[in-house]
Amino acid sequence: MAQSVYFFGNGVADGTRQMKNVLGGKGANLAEMTNLGIPVPPGFTLACATCIEYLKTGTYTEELREEVTASIARLEAVTGRRFGDPASPLLVSVRSGGPVSMPGMMETILNLGLNDATVAGLASQSGNPRFAYDSYRRFLQMYGDVVLGVPASEFEHLLTAKRLTTGADTDADLDATSLRALIEEYKTLVRNRTGSDFPLDPRDQLWGAIEAVWKSWMLKKAVDYRRVNHIDESLGTAVNIVAMVFGNMGDDSGTGVAFTRDPSTGERRFYGEFLVNAQGEDVVAGIRTPLHIEEMVDRLPAAYRELLKVQDTLERHFRDMQDLEFTVERGTLYLLQTRTGKRTAASAIRIACDMVAEGLIDRAEAVRRVNPAQLDQLLHPIIDPGARATPIATGLPASPGAASGIAVFDPDVAEQRAARGEAVILVREETTPEDFHGMVAARAVLTTRGGMTSHAAVVARGMGKCAVVGCKDVVVDAQKRLFSVGDLVIGEGSWITLDGGSGRVFSGDLPTIPSDVVRVTSGQLAASQAPLYQSFASLLGWADDVRRLRVRANADTPRDARVARGFGAEGIGLCRTEHMFFEGDRIHAMREMIVARDERGRRRALAKLQPMQRADFEAIFEAMNGFPVNIRLLDPPLHEFLPHGGEEGKMLARQLQLTRTELNRIVEGLRETNPMLGHRGCRLGITYPEITEMQGRAIFEAAVRAKRRNIDVQVEIMIPLVAAAREFDHQRAILEECYRQVVATMGYEIEYQIGTMIELPRAALTAREIAATAQFFSFGTNDLTQTTMGLSRDDAGRFLPAYVDRGIFPDDPFQVLDTIGVGRLISMAVEDGRAIRASLKTGICGEHGGDPRSVAFCNDVGLDYVSCSPFRVPIARLAAAQAALAGGN
């Protein structure tokens, strides 16, 4: 039979840090510290398996009871105190602690072992009867609530009543006598509620507390938390029983928390706070203001010297920044807990790099240490943490960063006022491609509908621009040019501030802090002046050394392409040509094309667009010199380019020399019930081959022009929304004919590849047929997720958040790739496609390309590259490296 109870004390422990699965994180580290000779109060840990056994059988074995009894005896021997001894009582704390840190479990019970007899011992030991009775009162209250199930509110009622009858302002004003009376009232309450007396035997108290910890593993909040976070239910929790030490035994005592390095900046300095003559809960309660840790040198000098040694030992031992809890009892230091400290992205990067320089860890370990998702923090401005303001509403944090500006409700107004130099924030119910110019002009975007992958969210992330979406409490009245939140009304021109990292919306112009990394990347700051950037660059360089997966960016304009290169993108994985049609005069030519009555009319309009497209492509090829550029042919349904009524419709009709009725009929005729599944993608190119011809010629001409200028052009042309190989072949034939014509006219040959976006389940299912002629597959995981799951990202807001909350979906599938559904299609398509064409290039270009877990999947399934928003390129680079280090593919 396996050991169930692990003792630690007097420099020797049964456990080690390797035994997290047996002892939980807290227990394993208490054992480890003990073994290291670090002062830890003695105690023992009941293994996690005892919890599972108890939950299975509803009881515990005689063997376990004996092991616990023996451990208590050992504890009594080590401490020289005894359970229930009125003269020198042994008091313990009881705490849960699973292998994985988990909120929602049972809280700490302190001072277990107190009863009517031992409280006197505590009073004489501490020399402070009030403290002893207050401890007893708190113990009764906590134990009564957590273990005996008496509602906490009822104890609070009695406490409040006592304050009122004694005239005490606060609990601290209750004297020992009042507390003793209160203790009797508490015991009566427990008797009335439970039908039994409060257990006064410390052993009974202990077993009650142990069972309560075990049962807390199955509390609803714990079960829910595990389900959402994929924590194995069969792990169970350990129970830690530790001899009490008291930081509140006088001015030679104290308690505190500390970090071995600065968790905010990563600076290598001991960082923390402490309180003299206090217990742990006093720090948390926030009644007294804690002191900076350096001040310990004056107040508790010996303990401080000891603590400095201990923190150094711990960091060197664990080779990572530690978060410590300690107590000083009458000059003697005790460590109560150590664990890996949470930190900001800046801190994580700096610590990783510093530790490499210090020889504590190697580069691979440094790469593993930083959470890729956190890198986002380094790239976007943030609201100055010093600014004090209360948000007026909170939406979804769609695109990080912070921005202030005046609220405007119309893209044209946004453009006009931005042109006048005003900072604007575009506020819409939801955005459409028509709003694009307004989004370009705006500093940030706020919408009231749509989710994390709505148009506003995707486009804003693509531009690295702050966005808060789906902010339901905000009601927009675009007609009246205002929005309201409850009674608060904010009109056009009023200042608001958005925090895209938290989804918060503020009234007014809050100060923001720009990101050093971005300033260096965009050439506004010298790298030498930005130590954080240097760490960032080192770390990503090490990541690049180990990763297999290439990282590209989704970029639609030459400007985006340059930003992407700055972040280390190795090419463009998705250049959406339609965004080019919304700028300036282009939208006019595009609309002329759409409303044309016949092919001749369409060709006339397309001829106007061609030179603009060509110029864009040439500039993009230049920005991506030497790297591949993947250009997707026109994809969205045509109605997205037309206004849907109103003033703009009237103007358009005039421009196009149509009557309003004619224009309305055209708009109406293009209306679709399910535009997502409608006339778009290559279906447009097949219905109107002249569109594909125009785009094909613009691409090839731009490539030839660039090549003439000695630019290393690597063109990939992507045919969207293919469901059948014959669609692909139809469009490919048109493009190849364009190429022949361009070569014949311009006399230069270039290399190019033609492939397809796999964004429909059928394309993945028929990968063999398609790979016969397609040279690459780019998985468009946004649409592939929508079709595979039958989930419109524009409409899912009404139920998807609840699905994720309840664990029906483990994650939002538009943020984290659904590996068992969508992912299965991807791996089938890769396998089938490569069976036909060994050289098939594969990548993804959906939003998932910037999500670390999804990047890991792409690595493991053998894709060649991922492509994501420029601002997520660093995240993808790091995630790809971590996936490679984890041994996938």
Add this chain to the structure above:
Amino acid sequence: MAQSVYFFGNGVADGTRQMKNVLGGKGANLAEMTNLGIPVPPGFTLACATCIEYLKTGTYTEELREEVTASIARLEAVTGRRFGDPASPLLVSVRSGGPVSMPGMMETILNLGLNDATVAGLASQSGNPRFAYDSYRRFLQMYGDVVLGVPASEFEHLLTAKRLTTGADTDADLDATSLRALIEEYKTLVRNRTGSDFPLDPRDQLWGAIEAVWKSWMLKKAVDYRRVNHIDESLGTAVNIVAMVFGNMGDDSGTGVAFTRDPSTGERRFYGEFLVNAQGEDVVAGIRTPLHIEEMVDRLPAAYRELLKVQDTLERHFRDMQDLEFTVERGTLYLLQTRTGKRTAASAIRIACDMVAEGLIDRAEAVRRVNPAQLDQLLHPIIDPGARATPIATGLPASPGAASGIAVFDPDVAEQRAARGEAVILVREETTPEDFHGMVAARAVLTTRGGMTSHAAVVARGMGKCAVVGCKDVVVDAQKRLFSVGDLVIGEGSWITLDGGSGRVFSGDLPTIPSDVVRVTSGQLAASQAPLYQSFASLLGWADDVRRLRVRANADTPRDARVARGFGAEGIGLCRTEHMFFEGDRIHAMREMIVARDERGRRRALAKLQPMQRADFEAIFEAMNGFPVNIRLLDPPLHEFLPHGGEEGKMLARQLQLTRTELNRIVEGLRETNPMLGHRGCRLGITYPEITEMQGRAIFEAAVRAKRRNIDVQVEIMIPLVAAAREFDHQRAILEECYRQVVATMGYEIEYQIGTMIELPRAALTAREIAATAQFFSFGTNDLTQTTMGLSRDDAGRFLPAYVDRGIFPDDPFQVLDTIGVGRLISMAVEDGRAIRASLKTGICGEHGGDPRSVAFCNDVGLDYVSCSPFRVPIARLAAAQAALAGGN
């Protein structure tokens, strides 16, 4: 080297009927008839392989030339005539003929061998110089066009000019002299156009014709036809060269076509038409009215007796009804072709049954003989073929049958006027579930938008009601209550007639013929009085004996369920509960539920619906006594139940005691960008568990009530739109709780199964997870096709027809299951699901369940059943039998 030329003549042929792939259908049957001793003019066939060889190399071999030369010599010997002999010229016909009958190939060239010298021989042989020169003129014209590429219109110009200069009214009035002059003009035309003289050597003529046949294999129309009909391009066509016989050599000559049984009724009688003193093309030209075949007994008695013997021999030999072409030359009968005759459904069934009775074929063969799709003809009334009318417009033939009625443009009006006993046809731009009561009231439905699987089409087919949809030329003005087609305006109350089998729309009240089969099935006619029904029932009985696949029906009401049983449905595969919510008061309660502010309000409204649902279910269980009934929980998005403005909106607001603004806000809040991918299916049941509870209780209570009445209830409850196993489990838990409550209250236990509709790719991809708890999978192939292909059936009309025409999709995937895409998902899911649960029941319940090719796929992939509209049940039964006979699964 394989033989390339196959001779037939004098009772001996090189080929046989088994050699269709070598000789084509025509050539093989000419050889077969020769071997049977049936009089066939001698000739020879160039094997199909010669065509492929020629197309590959652009030329033909010396060996082939020698073989053809030898065959001509044999033909000369057998006929006693010689190529180019002015006294006794050998003339031949040249015809293409591939292994599969295929329009668009080269037409027949008759009288090849004529030139300036041999025309005289023909004149003296026929004793009719005008005939000889007219034949020569026709030969020049046909050969010039087909072989030499001179436009047919230019010959026609010269012919017209000749009529005008000679004062001839018709071509037949041109005398021999004029024809001789015209012949010279034709030759000059050919010389000018081609730069060479018209070939006068019969051997040159022959090779020219042969090459023209070969080349015609690659004509665009032939290529397109093959692509669309999946005919293998590598087959090639044979060339048949047959000695001419002349039915126009006097009153002892003639020509005709005949069927061995009546192709319309199947009656066993020799049936056909003939003309005395005529050639085949005269029959086709329709200038003279042909005589009934029986009249041959007086006009050509010996030949007729011979023909009767021949047709009997042929039918017994081929064991199927034959379609014959014959010519009588001076009293001697010649068969020019025999092939399996095309026939109506009624005829096909009668012939199959009769032939079994006659011992010609066995039952399995009879089952194979009838095209399942044709059975539709037997179930729907048709427009009386005697009625003469011109359609005013043509749409898609969405649901067969014919119906006349007054046009109405509003479902309420339809209901009101139908209640007054008027026959109404509902005319809408498109229908929605709101129109349901109007469709129920109407005799037929006409829509201007939507495709073969639009709401109107699906619902109408489900009800076995005539529908023409997507009739683009019809412009509906619902406000003015009229529709127009060009200048024609048809207002409310005007009579129109629809032919749902052809998509034609007529003005006026055309007479229709009801179907005997339907009258028997519905008990309006005794089976003994309907011989066709008896054959129909026998054939389907034999089909039932051999099929493995069960056939169920999609039925939403007790009435539908009874109709389905009448057609032999073995249960209900899909009972859509939402249709029940549109009748009478129910829609009001449903709307009350939707607009309710909280769960309490929803429960109040649901409580009103529950007894109605329960009563429906009980009646359905009764109608399906002993057969399974699969009930799908609420599926469509809630906005489908609300009016979208107008008068109805105003009324509704009043009924629900809401302001218009409040109602509009609710309707607006439910609006979805892509409702197909929105808040529907089990997503509703998860958001509003009380809906699932109400339905679950109604189902179980109905089942218990029915069981108490000794009805054998087999309940299956289907959870729709599942994407993840956890959704299914969530809903299943609610249903199981309902069951426990119902059993506790009512004290009766019943058997039931809970399963899911697999209609999202992800459900198929995660079949293992879902099958862990689901007891059946029903593939909803309509939605599964939409999501797998990313194709909205409501919107696809703008490009899908062109896709099918051009062969980009082999078929409309909403009509014929896409086996390589959607089908792959189905077979994966079946395999994965059964790996987890061997007893998993599987079926399909989309529109494809009534499509013969899709039924064959379902059989082959091992499904347990298909479910289709009641009126397609016979089709599915027969198709399932044919699939079983074909050896699949």
